[in-house]
Amino acid sequence: MSRNQPYGGRESRRVRREQARQLAKELLKTQRESTPRTKRYGSDLFWAFVISLVHIPWTYIVPEERPWSIAVAWVLWICAFFFLARLFLRWSFDRSWPRIARLGTTAVASMTLLYFAASSIWSVMQPVYLYVAPTRDLIDGERRAFFVIHEGPRTPSNVEIELRDNKSGVAVVAKFAEIDATPSNLITLQYFWFAPSTPWDEDYTITIASFGNPRAVQHLIVSATHKVLQYAVQVSVDGLRRPVIQCRDSLLPTSYHIAENSKQSCDRWMKIPLEFEDRLQPPAHTVQLPDGSLTIMREDAPTPQPGSETLPDTRHLSEWQRSQIEAELSKYPGHKILIMASSGGNTWSYAQEFKKVFTSAGWRVIGPNRVEPFYESMIDVQLSANGSLGVMKPEIAAIRDGFAKAAIKHRKNVTLDPEVPDDIVLWVGAKSPEGISPDDCAPFSFKHKAGDAKPCAFTRVSKKPLTLPPP
Numbered sequence: 001m002s003r004n005q006p007y008g009g010r011e012s013r014r015v016r017r018e019q020a021r022q023l024a025k026e027l028l029k030t031q032r033e034s035t036p037r038t039k040r041y042g043s044d045l046f047w048a049f050v051i052s053l054v055h056i057p058w059t060y061i062v063p064e065e066r067p068w069s070i071a072v073a074w075v076l077w078i079c080a081f082f083f084l085a086r087l088f089l090r091w092s093f094d095r096s097w098p099r100i101a102r103l104g105t106t107a108v109a110s111m112t113l114l115y116f117a118a119s120s121i122w123s124v125m126q127p128v129y130l131y132v133a134p135t136r137d138l139i140d141g142e143r144r145a146f147f148v149i150h151e152g153p154r155t156p157s158n159v160e161i162e163l164r165d166n167k168s169g170v171a172v173v174a175k176f177a178e179i180d181a182t183p184s185n186l187i188t189l190q191y192f193w194f195a196p197s198t199p200w201d202e203d204y205t206i207t208i209a210s211f212g213n214p215r216a217v218q219h220l221i222v223s224a225t226h227k228v229l230q231y232a233v234q235v236s237v238d239g240l241r242r243p244v245i246q247c248r249d250s251l252l253p254t255s256y257h258i259a260e261n262s263k264q265s266c267d268r269w270m271k272i273p274l275e276f277e278d279r280l281q282p283p284a285h286t287v288q289l290p291d292g293s294l295t296i297m298r299e300d301a302p303t304p305q306p307g308s309e310t311l312p313d314t315r316h317l318s319e320w321q322r323s324q325i326e327a328e329l330s331k332y333p334g335h336k337i338l339i340m341a342s343s344g345g346n347t348w349s350y351a352q353e354f355k356k357v358f359t360s361a362g363w364r365v366i367g368p369n370r371v372e373p374f375y376e377s378m379i380d381v382q383l384s385a386n387g388s389l390g391v392m393k394p395e396i397a398a399i400r401d402g403f404a405k406a407a408i409k410h411r412k413n414v415t416l417d418p419e420v421p422d423d424i425v426l427w428v429g430a431k432s433p434e435g436i437s438p439d440d441c442a443p444f445s446f447k448h449k450a451g452d453a454k455p456c457a458f459t460r461v462s463k464k465p466l467t468l469p470p471p
Contacts, residue, residue: 333362
């Protein structure tokens with residue numbers, strides 16, 4: 001009997017524990033049945049709703065998207081989620097869901113919430129900066145539009161951009177109230193204009209500041225090398241040890257030291273869609289490409305000043321004007337010039353006076369000859385010569401200087417035309433009204449082709465001579 005007593009004691013203890021568990025289950029069941037479901041679920045739902053209400057005005061109280069404000073917003077969401085998760089666990093327990101289903105669903109929902117919270121906080125902690133990218137082409141032969149490009153998750157406001165031409169020291173400041181930060185609009189139609197001092201060999205320093213964001217400094221090289229536009233770009237942001245952008249195109253000469261250790265092409269950052277140029281304001285009249293070619297985009301008819309028709313149409317070389325021109329021409333006697341004149345009587349007399357001046361200075365003169373009807377719309381006095389850009393023969397420069405000293409209304413730039421024979425051609429056209437200058441008109445060729453615009457059928461905007469890219 002004594003040998004079986006321990007076994008009986010253990011058995012009785014096991015029975016008592018089982019009875020205690022059954023009693024606990026009965027008490028818990030009785031408590032759940034006695035407690036209304038609205039009371040068991042209502043407190044969790046109430047607190048989740050209250051915290052959600054606090055989160056809604058938070059975005060208006062702290063409108064700037066700063067890391068700490070985003071973190072606080074997610075803490076509020078996590079607190080609301082805690083009460084909803086507890087409500088779900090109680091509800092699923094009451095519905096006798098399997099334990100693995102209840103805990104698995106809660107775990108998946110929790111991990112999803114934490115993932116989005118971490119991603120949001122990490123995204124807003126990324127640096128926000130701006131940089132500029134110029135148009136590939138030279139607009140109207142003298143200026144570029146610089147587009148403002150945004151990087152980062154937040155919208156920069158109170159933006160101030162200073163662009164400095166390192167070749168001339170000239171600087172321009174552009175200000176924007178806000179730069180759109182939507183992912184589909186990283187390149188916006190927010191831009192400013194600048195005329196480089198040395199087109200196709202450009203060196204800039206751009207400083208960009210905006211409210212609440214660190215300053216960005218961009219070094220930019222724009223160069224036409226072998227008739228291909230090449231860039232070197234380096235963008236540094238205050239507080240970051242390394243540049244956020246560093247690229248250099250492969251054909252850029254080694255004389256430029258910006259981003260000299262980079263092998264990354266700049267297409268990703270500097271490539272501006274060509275259709276953006278069509279939306280520039282004011283619209284481009286001409287576009288010069290990196291290979292030096294010029295495309296006419298828009299034509300404007302010349303517009304004289306009101307009342308110009310009342311001015312006399314006659315022109316006459318005074319004795320003083322003749323002396324000024326002869327003083328320059330007499331330095332190069334023996335050269336030959338061809339005079340072409342339109343058919344107007346006053347114009348023809350004016351051309352005859354030029355013939356006398358050139359003959360008196362010892363030049364060989366051919367003409368004046370009547371121009372073809374195509375050239376009848378030319379105005380004032382213009383020069384054409386056979387030559388290459390950058391090489392001005394001294395006898396041609398003497399004619400130009402003599403006209404300038406004598407205050408002759410003429411085109412200040414000589415048209416270099418390979419169709420012109422070895423002679424120099426002096427064009428004498430009708431007197432232009434006030435408000436129109438021959439420099440405003442596009443130059444014309446000695447031998448016109450089908451489709452060519454008639455002389456001074458439209459005006460060019462840029463009065464600066466075109467700068468051709470280096471070979």
